[in-house]
Amino acid sequence: MKQEFIITVYSENHIGLLNRITINFTRRKINIESLTVSASAIQGISKFTIVVNETEDRVKKVVSQLEKVVDVLKAFYHTNEEMVYQELALYKVQTESLYESDQIEQLVRKSGARILEITREFTVIEKTGHKTETQKMFDDLSQFGVLQFIRSGRIAITRDPIERLSEFLKERDALLESMD
Amino acid sequence: MATKRVTGSQAVILSLLEEGVDTIFGYPGGAIMPIYDALYDFDKQITHILTRHEQGAVHAAEGYAKVTGKAGVCFATSGPGATNLITGIADAQIDSIPLVCITGQVASPLLGTDAFQESDVVGISMPVTKWNYQVTNIEEIPEAIAKAFYIAQSGRPGPVLLDIAKDAQVQELDFEYKKCTKIRSYISEHPVDPFKVKEAADLINEAKKPLLLFGQGVIIANAEDELKTFIEKTGIPAAWTLLGLSALPSDHPLNVGMLGMHGNYGPNIKTNEADLIIAVGMRFDDRVTGKVSAYATNAKIIHLEVDPAEINKIVKVDVGVLGSAKKSLPMLTLNVKENKHEAWLQEFRDCDKIEQEKVIQKDTFPTKEGLTMGEAVRMVSEKVNNNAVLVTDVGQQQMIASRYFKFTQSKSNVTSGGLGTMGYGIPAAMGAQLGAKDRTVCCFVGDGGFQMTLQELGTIVQNKLPVKIILLNNNFLGMVRQWQQLFFDRRYSFTELQNPDFIMITNGFGMPAHKVSKREDLEAGVQKMMEHDGPYLLEVVCEKEDNVFPMVPAGASVSDIILEA
Ligand SMILES: Cc1ncc(C[n+]2csc(CCOP(=O)(O)OP(=O)(O)O)c2C)c(N)n1
Numbered sequence: 111m112k113q114e115f116i117i118t119v120y121s122e123n124h125i126g127l128l129n130r131i132t133i134n135f136t137r138r139k140i141n142i143e144s145l146t147v148s149a150s151a152i153q154g155i156s157k158f159t160i161v162v163n164e165t166e167d168r169v170k171k172v173v174s175q176l177e178k179v180v181d182v183l184k185a186f187y188h189t190n191e192e193m194v195y196q197e198l199a200l201y202k203v204q205t206e207s208l209y210e211s212d213q214i215e216q217l218v219r220k221s222g223a224r225i226l227e228i229t230r231e232f233t234v235i236e237k238t239g240h241k242t243e244t245q246k247m248f249d250d251l252s253q254f255g256v257l258q259f260i261r262s263g264r265i266a267i268t269r270d271p272i273e274r275l276s277e278f279l280k281e282r283d284a285l286l287e288s289m290d
Numbered sequence: 291m292a293t294k295r296v297t298g299s300q301a302v303i304l305s306l307l308e309e310g311v312d313t314i315f316g317y318p319g320g321a322i323m324p325i326y327d328a329l330y331d332f333d334k335q336i337t338h339i340l341t342r343h344e345q346g347a348v349h350a351a352e353g354y355a356k357v358t359g360k361a362g363v364c365f366a367t368s369g370p371g372a373t374n375l376i377t378g379i380a381d382a383q384i385d386s387i388p389l390v391c392i393t394g395q396v397a398s399p400l401l402g403t404d405a406f407q408e409s410d411v412v413g414i415s416m417p418v419t420k421w422n423y424q425v426t427n428i429e430e431i432p433e434a435i436a437k438a439f440y441i442a443q444s445g446r447p448g449p450v451l452l453d454i455a456k457d458a459q460v461q462e463l464d465f466e467y468k469k470c471t472k473i474r475s476y477i478s479e480h481p482v483d484p485f486k487v488k489e490a491a492d493l494i495n496e497a498k499k500p501l502l503l504f505g506q507g508v509i510i511a512n513a514e515d516e517l518k519t520f521i522e523k524t525g526i527p528a529a530w531t532l533l534g535l536s537a538l539p540s541d542h543p544l545n546v547g548m549l550g551m552h553g554n555y556g557p558n559i560k561t562n563e564a565d566l567i568i569a570v571g572m573r574f575d576d577r578v579t580g581k582v583s584a585y586a587t588n589a590k591i592i593h594l595e596v597d598p599a600e601i602n603k604i605v606k607v608d609v610g611v612l613g614s615a616k617k618s619l620p621m622l623t624l625n626v627k628e629n630k631h632e633a634w635l636q637e638f639r640d641c642d643k644i645e646q647e648k649v650i651q652k653d654t655f656p657t658k659e660g661l662t663m664g665e666a667v668r669m670v671s672e673k674v675n676n677n678a679v680l681v682t683d684v685g686q687q688q689m690i691a692s693r694y695f696k697f698t699q700s701k702s703n704v705t706s707g708g709l710g711t712m713g714y715g716i717p718a719a720m721g722a723q724l725g726a727k728d729r730t731v732c733c734f735v736g737d738g739g740f741q742m743t744l745q746e747l748g749t750i751v752q753n754k755l756p757v758k759i760i761l762l763n764n765n766f767l768g769m770v771r772q773w774q775q776l777f778f779d780r781r782y783s784f785t786e787l788q789n790p791d792f793i794m795i796t797n798g799f800g801m802p803a804h805k806v807s808k809r810e811d812l813e814a815g816v817q818k819m820m821e822h823d824g825p826y827l828l829e830v831v832c833e834k835e836d837n838v839f840p841m842v843p844a845g846a847s848v849s850d851i852i853l854e855a
Contacts (some may be wrong), residue, residue, distance in 0.1 A: 122475050125424075126412060133417050174599040180421045180441055183475045286472050288481070 114143070115169045116188050116195065116266045119158040120150060120275055122181040131158060131182070134175050140164055144197075146263035152275060155183065161264050184278050188268065195266035199244035200226070201235045201251055202258040208233055217250055232257060293464035298428040299328035301465050302392065302454065305435035307335055308467045311363050313354060313724050315339045315347035317374075319367025320407060322394030324459035326365070339724065339753060342745040344371050346717040348378025349743070352387045353721030356704045357679055357729075359512070361388040361442045362721060368394050369407030372453070373414065377711060379449045380418040384708030385533065386506065388447035390438045391415075397457040398426040411453045420448030428461040432468070440470035445478030446597040447510060479596055482613035482621055490568075490592045490609045491625035497566035499634050500526045501557070501589075503549060503578075506533035506707075507571015507596060508615050514538065514700045516619035517570065523623055525630040527638050529557035531572045532692055535703035540676065540696040546638040551577045551842045552689040555649075556641030558840070558848045562587050563637075570594045571615050574604035575708065584847035594618045648853040649839050654694055660833030661809060663690040663734075663762045669816045670732055670760060671695045678730040679704060679722050683715030683739035686768040689838045691734040701726075713742030716759065720746060723755045730758065730820075737763040737789050747799040750825045758819050759827040761792060764834050772837045776855060777844075796827045807831035 121127050128147060135142055143161040150157040162169065169187050176185040205228060208214050214235075218225060223237035237247050241261070248259055268274060296304065302325050306314070314336055318326045329338060341347040344366045351362025366372050372393040382389045396405040412424045421441045425434050431454070438450045494500060508517050514537050521528050521538075527546045530537060532553075538545050547554030549561075558580075561567065567589045572578070579585045582604060590608040593601050594615055601610035611618045653664030667690055671678075676696035681704040682688040688705060697703065704722045706714040719733035740761055750757055767785040774782050796803035802822060806815040812830070819826045842851045 126416070126422075129413065129416055137417065171599075171603060174603075178597070178599050180473065180476045282474065282477075285477065285481075286474065289472060 112163050112165055114161060114163055114190050115166070116190065116193050116264065117160040117162065117169065117173060117176070117185060118188070118266070119160065119176055119185045120183045120278075121156050121158065121179070122183070123149070123154055123156045124181045127156070127179075127181055128158075130179050131176060134172055134179075135160075135162070138168065138172060140168065140172060144263040146265050150275060151273075152279070155275070159264055159266055183282070184275070186274065188266070193266040193268055195240070195264050196238050197241055197244055197264050198236065198238050198262040199247065200258075200260050201237070201248065201256055202232050203235065203251060203254055203256055205229065205231060205233045207254040214251070214254060217247070221247055223247060293466045295462055296465045297324070297328065298431050298454070298459040298461055298463065299324040301428070301431045301463060302435065302459070303328045303332050303336070304465055305432050305467055306363065307332070308469070309435070309439045310360070311336060313337045313339065314363045314365055315341055315350040315354070315721065316365030317341060317344050317347055317367070317371055318365070319371045319394065321368035321396055321456050322365060322371070322392075324456065325392070325394065325454070337724070339720070339749060341717065341749050343743065344374030345377055345713065346743055346746040346749060348375045348389070348391065349381070349711075349714050349717035350721030350724070351389050351391075352378060352382050352714075353681065353704050353718030354725040355387050355389060356718075357701050357722045357725040359510070359701065361390045361439055363390045363392070366391070366393050367407065368396055368411070369409045372411040373409060376414060376418065379415055379451065381706050381709040381711045381714065382449040383418045383420065385706065386447050386510065387449065388442040389449035390435075390442050391449060391451040393451065393453045394459070395424065395453045395455045398455040399457070401426070401455070411451065415451045418449070419451050422451040422453070424453040424455070425458050426455045428458040428463045431458065431463070432465065433470075436468060436470040437473065440473070441476065479614050480598065480612045482611060482618045484621065486609055486611045487618065487621045487625055490611055491622055493566055493590055493592060493609060494524060494526075494568065494622070494626050499564045500524070500566040500568060500631065501560060501564040502526045502528040502568040502570060503531065503572055504528055504534045504537060504570040505531040505572025508534060508537045509700055511571065511596070511614045511616040513571075513615040513619055516616060516623070518542070520619050520623045520626075523628055524626050525632075525635070526568065527631065527635050529554070531575070531578055532705060533703070533707045534572065535680075535692060536697035536700050539698055544635070547642070548692060549578045551580070552693065552838050552840065554642070554693070555645040555840050555851060555853065556638040558842060558851045559641060560638060561585065561589075562847070562849045564589045566590050566592070568592045568594070570619070571596070573600050579604065580842045580846055580848045580850075584849065594622075645840065645853065653690070658833070661807065661812065661830055662836055663687055663832050664694055665809070666760060666762060666812065666816075666830045666832070667691045667694040667734065669812055670758075673816050673820050674730050674732065678702070678732045679726055681705070681715055681719040681722055681731060681733040683733075683735040684710045684712045684769075685736045685739060686764070686772065686836070686838050687734045687736045687762040689769075712739040715739060716743050716750075717746045719757045719759070720750050720753070720755050723757050731756075732758045732760060734760050734762060736768055737761065737765060737787060737792070738767045740792070744795065747796060747801055751800045755825055756823065757825050759825070761827060761829045762832050763789065763792070763829055764832045764836065765789060766834060769838070771835070775835070775837065792827070792829050801825050801827060803827040803829065805829040805831065
């Protein structure tokens with residue numbers, strides 16, 4: 111059965127690596143629903159957060175192929191339930207519509223969104239949440255006219271008490287040492 | 291080590307020398323000219339083979355790597371030179387062959403400008419390399435080359451590509467070389483888990499009908515002796531995959547032959563009767579498994595494998611033993627009981643008897659008028675005392691040669707397995723000959739595949755490589771024709787060839803050649819080829835519509851192997 115999985119890849123911060131990683135999905139015709147790449151907590155190590163809708167078996171196999179990539183340190187996969195995750199969305203509306211009624215203000219308050227910037231012409235609202243939540247905000251704002259809307263890729267953190275990457279790096283160092 | 295002021299190009303050559311490179315296959319052009327200029331001063335230390343096409347260079351490098359176990363090295367220029375390497379790189383990737391390919395690239399300020407002969411070689415080769423890297427900064431050259439050799443040759447080997455911008459080739463640096471022995475993000479070989487070994491040993495000790503399947507992993511790990519010790523202690527019959535050929539002598543009493551679509555009857559049919567499969571350094575390719583859901587249906591499966599991604603990739607295993615076969619096999623041998631499986635082994639002999647009668651006799655000692663590929667292969671194998679390097683192209687002749695050529699020592703089989711690359715044979719044979727100078731190299735090629743890379747006859751002659759080429763001419767793209775006959779109602783859609791005069795062509799390259807079309811001339815023809823001091827081509831005119839059997843039809847189970855049409 112297909113379901114949403116979050117794949118986390120830790121790699122050296124080398125050029126071309128994004129391509130090396132994504133071709134593993136392309137080759138198996140797996141669509142990437144969302145992708146976020148950024149520096150991890152450890153210097154020089156990048157973190158990729160990739161969301162796919164696939165069967166667990168196929169996810170498992172693609173993860174083991176990702177780990178084969180020379181510059182990849184480690185790859186994990188998790189179900190949504192196993193992680194705390196967020197996306198960020200920005201909405202641009204006409205400032206005028208804020209004056210016309212308090213409905214937008216109510217929406218912002220109720221949904222825990224916040225206003226980032228107000229100019230004479232437009233207002234930028236920010237909301238973090240799951241996709242369904244940021245989508246609902248978009249739908250609700252639509253009646254007032256949304257000038258622009260953008261959603262980020264997902265970021266996610268495990269529910270484990272330990273930091274997986276530093277644990278992993280410790281093990282890896284020990285393994286490399288034992289190989290001498 | 292004292293440093294030395296050199297150009298980037300000199301650094302490339304010096305680095306290759308540090309890695310023990312003695313042979314390079316290549317083809318020059320604008321973007322790699324500085325490196326070729328540096329190479330000019332090193333002709334005592336390095337043999338450079340100028341091929342006639344970059345595809346020839348890369349297949350030659352593969353052939354060299356196969357017989358030596360060392361990385362094959364090739365050079366090509368940017369753009370078309372580099373793209374011509376791609377087929378061979380893809381071939382090496384799927385067959386785990388260590389290659390270091392060095393391509394010239396346009397000068398770094400021109401990158402991305404559609405400069406003359408610029409192509410995104412790093413991008414193009416990414417899906418078919420184990421690792422690749424573009425060098426634009428001269429300081430990186432020694433380190434990149436050290437990394438390239440380490441990655442190409444360690445763990446599960448594979449091709450790497452270094453794309454070196456022309457400006458980096460001409461600048462200067464203080465040269466210092468340090469071999470690469472580890473990379474934080476890359477574990478070439480995992481330590482063997484003794485608990486897994488114990489689990490595997492327990493299964494082996496209990497098994498009534500165990501069957502061992504071995505592949506190229508045994509050859510890559512140099513674990514041939516370890517394999518032999520293991521099977522001799524346990525008495526377990528062992529079958530090789532196409533790429534596992536020669537890891538065990540052909541006449542070893544426990545060698546029950548070849549797996550796969552055109553493999554032997556016994557190992558295929560017995561796969562589904564075995565109660566335990568021990569797979570060593572093989573990857574359950576679909577040409578071996580047939581229909582996976584009907585594969586090894588009665589067996590527990592143990593998989594000894596160096597690449598973690600291969601375990602559970604195709605078939606679900608009961609025990610996966612990660613690590614090099616060189617290490618895991620002896621651990622396993624220590625933990626298993628001495629045993630004999632005489633009755634079980636007899637079942638393989640009985641299968642062989644059936645195959646002998648129905649297929650092998652007819653193939654290798656035919657009585658019909660036309661010559662068969664099988665008799666030619668048998669004859670050549672006998673003339674070299676079953677101890678030559680076999681190189682094959684792709685198609686019927688590949689399967690027939692793999693079935694009937696016999697081996698005495700390891701690293702004696704050079705073939706394109708995973709990719710099935712026609713045109714591989716002739717260039718791979720010249721690389722193999724350079725890697726195994728003292729051995730006889732016999733290359734079997736079809737009339738189709740021969741015409742894909744026959745220009746390399748020029749390279750063979752120029753370098754006086756005594757390769758023996760046996761051109762099995764059936765006037766058809768034989769393997770495709772066979773499928774058309776069996777599965778497409780004999781509709782021979784574009785598989786018949788109007789061939790040139792192969793003898794005249796070969797002579798035109800300055801190579802002696804001889805054609806035989808009658809049985810009574812075959813032995814003398816083979817004899818003459820073998821006695822000739824130097825390269826030689828023997829054309830054997832074969833029956834046009836012979837088929838290769840046995841066959842596991844595509845999509846069928848290994849139990850459904852057929853012996854005749
Ligand atoms: C580059 C390439 N193109 C096409 C094929 C498909 N193919 C596989 S076997 C074969 C026929 C080979 O004919 P020939 O070289 O005459 O050898 P034979 O089968 O007759 O021994 C073809 C076309 C291939 N394997 N490689």
